[in-house]
Amino acid sequence: METSTTVLDVRNLSAGYAGNQVLDGVSFTMARGEVVTLLGRNGAGKSTTLKCLMGFIAEKTGSIAFEGQPIARCLPEQIARLGMAYCPEERGIFSQLSVRENLLLPPVLRAGGLSLDEVYALFPNLRERSTSQGTKLSGGEQQMLAIGRILRTGAKTLLLDEPSEGLAPVIVKLIARTVLELKRRGFTILLVEQNLRFATELADRHVVMETGRVVDMLTKGDMHRDAGRVEAYLGMGHA
Numbered sequence: 001m002e003t004s005t006t007v008l009d010v011r012n013l014s015a016g017y018a019g020n021q022v023l024d025g026v027s028f029t030m031a032r033g034e035v036v037t038l039l040g041r042n043g044a045g046k047s048t049t050l051k052c053l054m055g056f057i058a059e060k061t062g063s064i065a066f067e068g069q070p071i072a073r074c075l076p077e078q079i080a081r082l083g084m085a086y087c088p089e090e091r092g093i094f095s096q097l098s099v100r101e102n103l104l105l106p107p108v109l110r111a112g113g114l115s116l117d118e119v120y121a122l123f124p125n126l127r128e129r130s131t132s133q134g135t136k137l138s139g140g141e142q143q144m145l146a147i148g149r150i151l152r153t154g155a156k157t158l159l160l161d162e163p164s165e166g167l168a169p170v171i172v173k174l175i176a177r178t179v180l181e182l183k184r185r186g187f188t189i190l191l192v193e194q195n196l197r198f199a200t201e202l203a204d205r206h207v208v209m210e211t212g213r214v215v216d217m218l219t220k221g222d223m224h225r226d227a228g229r230v231e232a233y234l235g236m237g238h239a
């Protein structure tokens, strides 16, 4: 149900690649300021859901309302102008450019975009590495750069695909702290995550996907009371 605080309302979204259906009637909503994770096994359709929201997949049916506007037929740049930003799993850092140049790449599309100094305040490591080339960065620094870069656009709704993937625990903690800080500042954040601990720590709600469908929805409280429920979907704890 759409309310004044609903930022995202996805209804009956189906999508695929070259005729192969991957999403099969996905529906969920997000309220302003919420952190929600998409959980599910490999291939469940989590990344495809993010790509659909950002307008990268044309082959889709169903409706997506963002900030009250229908966006299912919009191009990525139109969706970006409405205040959504996407951080892909592969992070998309330009290897030949420095940290600073990577940060300066995206246009500031809306008021409220972070300045370079504000990005550096959030990620002090990036300030130290500002002249380093993309290729010289650690995985953690690349992830910080990928997040910092989208913050410059002024987007207040962020789609983050597996931000903790392949990172050392100490860096995962730092990314978690940053997500919580962004939530504190009023950002709405949709995360794809495989790292259940990271997801549990951060999210207000969890949307569980299986073979292109939403099969369950858990609140933070549900997750604490009944961790087994979600582990069963992910095929954990049954070894």
Ligand SMILES: Nc1ncnc2c1ncn2[C@@H]1O[C@H](COP(=O)(O)OP(=O)(O)OP(=O)(O)O)[C@@H](O)[C@H]1O
Pocket (backbone or CB within 6 Å): 017, 022, 040, 041, 042, 043, 044, 045, 046, 047, 048, 049, 192
């Ligand atoms: N560009 C593509 N072309 C064709 N099929 C694709 C493409 N991207 C993903 N798929 C297929 O769509 C299905 C869902 O993939 P998706 O990446 O959305 O899953 P996921 O839940 O994010 O899992 P993962 O963590 O493995 O990325 C998979 O069967 C995958 O092989």
